[in-house]
Amino acid sequence: MRKLMIPVLVVGLVLMLMSLFVIPEGERGIVIRFGRVLKDNNEIARIYEPGLHFKMPLFDKVKTLDAKIQTMDGRSDRFVTSEKKDVLIDSYVKWRIEDFGQYYLATGGGNAGTAQTLLGRKVTDVLRSEIGAREIKQIVSGPRNNDILPDSADSEEVTTEAAKEALEVDGERDIIMKNVLNGTRKDAMEDLGIHIVDFRMKKINLPDSINQSIYNRMRAERESVARQFRSQGREQAEVIRAQAELEVATILAEADKTARVTRGGADAQAAKIYAEAYNKDPEFFSFVRSLRAYEESFSDKSDILVLDPNSEFFQYMNKASGIAAK
Missing domain, CATH: 3.30.479.30 (Band 7 domain)
Incomplete structure (x- = not known):
């Protein structure tokens, strides 16, 4: 009897080991019995999650499938x-x-x-x-x-x-x-x-056969767009430059106008002062003006002045002795 128990236990242990299977993490298992996938009551394939499971030894075959992406x-x-x-x-x-x-x-x-x-x-x-x-x-x-x-x-x-x-x-x-x-x-x-x-x-x-032609066409299209933008940029630059030149001309005209008005006012005031001075002492005014004329005429020693000594230009020189005597 003892001799029979040992083979029975061995066979039982082998059958038990054959009925166990393990599904690794990240995988799922299905059991194939006589070439057909085992299904549950809803006629859907029975899926075995990761872990320890049982099957019928000798008749069932386990197929593990990767469940990861x-x-x-x-x-x-x-x-x-x-x-x-x-x-x-x-x-x-x-x-x-x-x-x-x-x-x-x-x-x-x-x-x-x-x-x-x-x-x-x-x-x-x-x-x-x-x-x-x-x-x-x-x-x-x-x-x-x-x-x-x-x-x-x-x-x-x-x-x-x-x-x-x-x-x-x-x-x-x-x-x-x-x-x-x-x-x-x-x-x-x-x-x-x-x-x-x-x-x-x-x-x-x-494909290599049409790469270059496509690139050339794309480059030509981009260059066309670039030329359009450049021409418009030049047009805008001309407009801005014309506006700037107009503003400069306007400012210069206003400045010249102001300068002319100021200069005219100063000349008028100087003429008024000269007129008042002349009215106060015409003889002295004439004398001073003649001295200035002498100074400007004789400032350059290389100049030659040909005049009659008895002319009106030298009247104060001719009267110098008389003036000094007085």
Whole structure:
């Protein structure tokens, strides 16, 4: 009897160990029995949370699936815009398993590579449709910042047609990513049991064959806008310069007017003083004026003055002895 108990205990211990399984943290488990996923009373796959669980030995097989958010970072793909131009877009998708039973069945036993392949096709199809409905400048740009648009009458006059066209390019990159996220989320959940957390376009490139032509056209457009602004700047500079010159001319005219009025008043006052002095003593006034004339006439020794000594110019010189005698 004792000999039978030892094998029975060993078999029992082995069966007990085979019936235990552990789900690690960050993962979920499903049990496969005879090739079918075990379900609960609501016909939903029974999900085993992290921890210790039991199963039927020999008949049940445990499949652990990653429950964390995963990243599908594929290679860049070629898309065609509404302008029939090719663009190379590199994107990534953040996703996690939501319906583990559906995921297991749809991916052939929970194969992550198969899941990413199927999910990548869905994302690419929606992204291709979004890219095909837009131009390159809409794809590579984000939403327009309305703060840079002119809001005053003066600014509206300065803004040229080319500048307006450049400012009114409303990029739809964020709209594209949002549409792809919403467009693939429902199908991915129904078909694969996957919940798409986020979708982003990392890089948008142009093929080498058309890179240079696109850059040249963009440069020409920017240079056209720059020339428009420069010409308007020169026009404004001429207006400001003309106004400044007008103000300078006005100030100088007013200053000259004031100077002439002041000078005229001073000359009038000097003439009045001279007239009063002449009226008081005409003889003395005439004498002083003659002395000044002598001083100015004989100031330069190199000058030669030819006059009659008995002329009126020398009257006070001829009378010098008489004046001195008096």
